Amino acid sequence: MALHDYEKSMNYCIRCSHCKWIPLNKIKSKRFSGNCPAVSRYNFHSYSGGGRVALAYSIFLGRTQISSEILETIYRCQLCGSCQVACHLIGEICEPLEIARELRFKCVEDGELLPEHMLMIEGMRKEDNPFGEPKAKRGDWADGLGLKNINNEKADIIFHAGCMFSYDQDLRDVVRGAATLLLQAGLDVGIAGHEEACCGGRAFDVGYRGQMENYADDIIARIKAAGATKLVTPCADCYSAFKQFYPMIRKELDIEILHTTEYFAQLIREGRLRPKDRGSLTVTYHDPCHLGRLGETYVPWEGKWKKVLGQVNIPEPPKQIRRGTGGVYEPPREILRSIPGIKLVEMERIREYSWCCGAGGGVKEAYEDFSEWTARERIEEAKSVGAEALVTTCGWCERNFRDALIDTADDFKIFDITELLMGD
DSSP, X not given: OOGGGGHHHHHHOOOOOGGGBOOGGGOOOSTTOBOOHHHHHHOOGGGSHHHHHHHHHHHHTXXXXXXXXXXXXXXXXXXXXXXXXXXXXXXXXXXXXHHHHHHHHHHHHTTOOOHHHHHHHHXXXXXXXXXXXXXXXXGGGGTTSOOEETTTSOOSEEEOOOHHHHHOGGGHHHHHHHHHHHHXXXXXXXXXXXXXXXXXXXXXXXXXXXXXXXXXXXXXXXHHHHTOSEEEESOHHHHHIIIIIHHHTTOOOSSEEEEHHHHHHHHHHTTXXXXXXXXXXXXXXXXXXXXXTTOSOOOOOOOEEEEETTTEEEEESOOOOOOSTTSSOHHHHHHHHHSTTEEEOOOSSOGGGOOOOSOTTTHHHHOHHHHHHHHHHHHHHHHHTTOSEEEESOHHHHHHHHHHHTTSOXXXXXXXXXXXXXXX
């Protein structure tokens, strides 16, 4: 795909500004009514979904050149998808999320690059992770757990840890805990260890499409060699890449893909996993963008828009219209309700209308102040409903929330749902 493939979509934006707010019937307060971190922070139309569509159309028509200011506008966006969810509530043709991503593909193709993203891509090319950490240490998190090595033996389940969980020492208990819970349930689990590579999703989001294609081929080959029936990951970013990005580039994984929360909820229902008492704790749950609205399976479409009755455009054949409702929302909540002592309270913006943590789309790498501002907004929303802790199911979200609290005296707690399942 390229910008010219979205010409009808770019021309269809009606400048309604729905992309800046959660739906009117979902708003509970002005304070937490916005849905787009970029336009909420910078308060300028070009930073909204509709503004980026207008910018893309102008670039497509040759009326606007990519300057340093334009480049900042393009990349100060987490690609969280909230604008597209809002847009598709009133129409089905305009696709602000896909257009925003296509702008980045064009930037990379034209050599308009951000130095911070170039460093990330260089780390991926050298060590197969965005941090540039040694690949030889990628599997160290699993030392002593007794997991199978899928590089030389078969396993029914491939456990894909992801880059953040593989290298962030602060999150080591989460990934070890997730794998341990699967083993305790009697499951046949294997990992690629130091041979595991990045899913490529973050490269895709910053405009390096070819980089992700290479990683997709690597993972497809490992799945075939392992003879596995399921791929399970604790990483929401990886989950979204497997379920949504890979089908976009026609690299579907021929295997059942599950986030750990989906599998844990199933195991709890079957009585194979019994949550431990956490004592009395009031928590709220943060829906990660990549597990929620960006966790829907993408269905490729090749067709045409047909005008009927002289004015209504319909897709022929019918196509998937993604409104964010098909993501993973209930399993994490089901788990939290099953843990003795845990009381779940909901924030104002939840499920497909969730406010982004701020870490996605290359923003954490290039605009860390904006990334942490976005996280602090979510933390304030969590506190406003009386929560003592914020629970999420994404390593990037947890890392960003923790970073946002580093320079404060705030003792507000951040947990991954796996930490609560493991107990003390």
